[in-house]
Amino acid sequence: MDFAFDARTEELRAKLLAFMDAYVYPAEAVAEEQRAELSSPWDTPAVVEELKAEARRQGLWNLFLPDSTYGAGLTNLQYAPLAEITGRSPQLAPTALNCAAPDTGNMEVLAQFGDDAQKKQWLEPLLAGEIRSAFAMTEPDVASSDATNITTLIERDGDDYVITGRKWYISGAMNPDCRIFIVMGKTDPDGADIRRQQSMVLVPRDTPGVTVKRAMRVFGYEDHYHGGHAEVVFDRVRVPASNLIGEEGGGFAIAQARLGPGRIHHCMRLIGMAERAIELMCRRAVAREAFGKALAQQGVVHNWIADARVAVEQLRLLVLKTAWMMDTVGNRGAHTEIQAIKIATPRTVVDIIDRAIQLQGAGGVSQDFPLAELYAGARTLMIADGPDEVHQRSLARRELKRYV
Incomplete structure (x- = not known):
């Protein structure tokens, strides 16, 4: 496995990072202000539609779908660092790029198993971000x-x-x-x-x-x-x-085909959530004083930040390995790795966000910072797409087979 990003990934990373800085992060506060004025809490703030239009104009659209007939034609390995970036603003960025669950999984199902009429009626408007x-x-x-x-x-x-x-x-x-x-x-x-x-x-x-x-x-x-x-x-x-x-009786197999990519996409974005938490932790540490010195000078804070950085680097390598295996040996061949990242990533990111909340103090549990909502999202992913214990059971049984 080559650890360097290829030229296309580097190009898209640069465009996406610029898009996040210029459009997505500034839109976070705007979206909240607009939401307060909507007639229904479920309506979409106008700024979200503006983000979608700009992302599509820049070619940052449907990046998740490896089928080049319908999507960007990226491999899992190419998409991983891009999904990580969107995870830094999970409420806005995936939607802006038309890469948000559950639509991503549903589009994958329709692209892989749908017939021509189903693709025409439902896949095409989903790909266009119209529904x-x-x-x-x-x-x-x-x-x-x-x-x-x-x-x-x-x-x-x-x-x-x-x-x-x-x-x-x-x-x-x-x-x-x-x-x-x-x-x-x-x-x-x-x-x-x-x-x-x-x-x-x-x-x-x-x-x-x-x-x-x-x-x-x-x-x-x-x-x-x-x-x-x-x-x-x-x-x-x-x-x-x-x-x-598909066919009668094929639902379980379709669900498994849908959940494999979904699990790794969640893990990719979780790494971005962890990076956002580390950034907020470090900014707070250098900006605040307690007991006569900056939080950044407190030994326990050093430990939290160092442990978070080590954990994120470990997770990223495991997720990239899993993406590479899915590309080279298929989802079934990468089954163990998919389960490993599904177990390791949410629980580790929950711990990192928890430390960031602790460092932030009261602000960390408030609506003024994204940490509380990031925590809720990460903690939920210890249940979604199969709870940790199910994946642990399956992975352990596969491991034990080698010795029985």
Whole structure:
């Protein structure tokens, strides 16, 4: 593995860093001011649309999608340092570049598994940033860490499918621009192979029977920029059979294909969040005095900063190795590494942000600094896309097989 960035990555990094300085960081405060004046908390501040237009003008658009027919055609290794930069402003930058979850994963699913009609109707407007989407898998009544547990039914009725079930923490569903759900449910609940019971179907938001009941908070945050996280009820929702993605029984495999890139993208952005926390920690340390000397002269502060720098460098190398392996041996070949970064990155970044909050004092838990919201986002990723314990179980079992 070559540790140097190639010419295209360097070019895009330079453009993106300049874009962040000139547009994104100044827009953070503007977006908050505009949000306070919106008629609905889920509407998009005007400055976000301005950022999207500028990013597209500069060619900083759909960088996440390796398929050059639809996206930038970057490898995971090329995209990793770019996603890290966007993680420094996770509420604005990914959306500005049309690289925000859950749309990224949904676009990947449609690009890889959708038919021509599905791509025309849903993928193209998503790629253009004209609409948003949601991925409906998690359910409140079962342990969704085991995806075979889901109880939502997708029943064939003539030329239609009828969907009945209840989902929650469906990211993006509160956004008024969310027009389409990818819903995972069971088409063969009694099938012998528990990983062939599930399928995925496309459900337009305005379909009769779809009810977005409420917004789910995350540590008290409504996560407006992410499009919120909703509880959604599907009450005998009827869609054409042509809305099936792929084949019946293929839902579990599609979910795994979707989650691999999603997990590494989260880890890439988490490193950027850690870098932002370290920057804020250092700025605070040199600007504040306590007990007669600058915080930067306190030994414990030295330890926090040094430990944070070492941890970030370790994580970055592991994430880059994982990206390189995904590019060279595929997602299945990089399964162990993907699980390793999913375990290590959120918990380490949570610790770094926690130290930054401690150093910031009262300001660290306030709305005047991004640290509290960064903490909530990082801590949530110890659960999202599979909780740590599930990945630890799987990774350990694979490791033990070598000795049995």
